[in-house]
Amino acid sequence: MARGKIQMRRIENPVHRQVTFCKRRAGLLKKAKELSVLCDAEIGLFIFSAHGKLYELATKGYVRTAQHPKGKQINTEAKEEISMLKHEIEILQKGLRYIAGGGSADPMTSVELNVLEKYLEIWIYHVRSAKVRTYNCMHI
Structure with missing residues (x-):
């Protein structure tokens, strides 16, 4: 069926x-x-x-390199990078909740807003680039 x-x-x-x-x-x-x-x-x-x-x-990438197959201790640099990436993810999640809900009980700090702005600008750039590529492909 x-x-x-x-x-x-x-x-x-x-x-x-x-x-x-x-x-x-x-x-x-x-x-x-x-x-x-x-x-x-x-x-x-x-x-x-x-x-x-x-x-x-x-x-x-980051997740797999942090989990050494023999259970060895990962280096401090990798731990710091993992921590930084987790923090960025938390900021982006908070930003998405902020955008989707029009605000939240826990307001965003200026640093968090700056990080969110940076990523929004990057995403806008990628969207516009894809739009131009699509337009160019259609008119060739």
Whole structure:
């Protein structure tokens, strides 16, 4: 029995939407891991739920280098970088909650707002670059 085509639109029922999110998130993470193993690809994946919760996957890079296979102690530099990256993720999560909800009980500091601004500028640059590439491909 073949599955029917699913219409791509927002699921209105919040319970069904949450169940679908959980199932598809798990499937996406599984596919990313499979792609990494099959193609020896480095995969980094961030998923933000509607509530601002972060789900992440890193097949190589910072997460893997921090977990030495023989259980040896990782060096101080790597620990500091991991700590810095976790702090950046927390700031970005807080910023997304701030943007999505129009504010939060815990206001953002000027440093956090500056970090968020930097990332927003980077994301805008990438969006505009993709837009230009798409436009150029269509008119060649």
